[in-house]
Amino acid sequence: MNKKRKDIYDKSNGKCFYCGCELGEKGWHADHFHPIIRINDYEIKDHKLIGKDTGKRVHPDLDCDENLVPSCAPCNLFKTTYSIDFLRKEITAQFERVRAKSSGFKMLERMGLITCHENKPVKFWFEKKGIVMPSKSELMNLHPDSEVIKWKPDDDCVYCEVNDRVCTLRMVNNNWLCIATGKDWIQDRIEFDCCYEGDAKIKAANWCLNGFNAK
Numbered sequence: 001m002n003k004k005r006k007d008i009y010d011k012s013n014g015k016c017f018y019c020g021c022e023l024g025e026k027g028w029h030a031d032h033f034h035p036i037i038r039i040n041d042y043e044i045k046d047h048k049l050i051g052k053d054t055g056k057r058v059h060p061d062l063d064c065d066e067n068l069v070p071s072c073a074p075c076n077l078f079k080t081t082y083s084i085d086f087l088r089k090e091i092t093a094q095f096e097r098v099r100a101k102s103s104g105f106k107m108l109e110r111m112g113l114i115t116c117h118e119n120k121p122v123k124f125w126f127e128k129k130g131i132v133m134p135s136k137s138e139l140m141n142l143h144p145d146s147e148v149i150k151w152k153p154d155d156d157c158v159y160c161e162v163n164d165r166v167c168t169l170r171m172v173n174n175n176w177l178c179i180a181t182g183k184d185w186i187q188d189r190i191e192f193d194c195c196y197e198g199d200a201k202i203k204a205a206n207w208c209l210n211g212f213n214a215k
């Protein structure tokens with residue numbers, strides 16, 4: 001194991017960061033806790049972003065040692081480009097998926113040979129151990145409240161109120177456009193090419209919190 005991999009491995013003393021299984025020396029993955037893969041070819045359908053993963057990296061700031069954690073291969077492959085909260089939802093959604101697809105699972109359930117804990121919250125190994133990961137805004141060097149700002153949905157955009165201005169965020173020509181309007185109707189605007197709505201919200205909030213100055 002080289003030094004870089006050893007440092008990642010030691011973050012959990014050789015356990016999978018998510019399920020907690022023993023990893024052993026080989027075959028484990030170094031996972032980006034906050035995902036860095038971008039989908040590049042995308043379009044909006046029914047207010048949802050539909051896209052193809054081209055593997056191109058976005059957020060060079062997130063491609064750093066602080067964001068790498070040891071994971072078993074199955075957890076890493078299941079997680080793909082999910083955020084930790086989306087991963088939690090996807091795991092919870094497995095009950096219905098497995099029930100719909102596996103007659104064996106339904107049989108075992110009917111016979112009382114397996115018990116499902118559907119209302120039990122998904123708790124990852126690192127959470128049980130009290131490990132706190134740096135937030136995305138910390139790693140991206142953004143204002144600490146960038147992820148706290150709540151965006152509310154409107155007709156064709158989302159909006160928030162920051163620093164006495166109403167800020168709207170919408171996708172225009174495959175870029176995210178944020179317009180901040182003050183009480184005096186003075187407007188400032190900025191565009192971001194990040195394609196995940198969540199990322200655009202964080203960056204737009206950072207811009208608003210920093211007084212509408214492009215860094």
Ligand SMILES: [Zn+2]
Binds near residue numbers: 019021
């Ligand atoms: Zn695992």
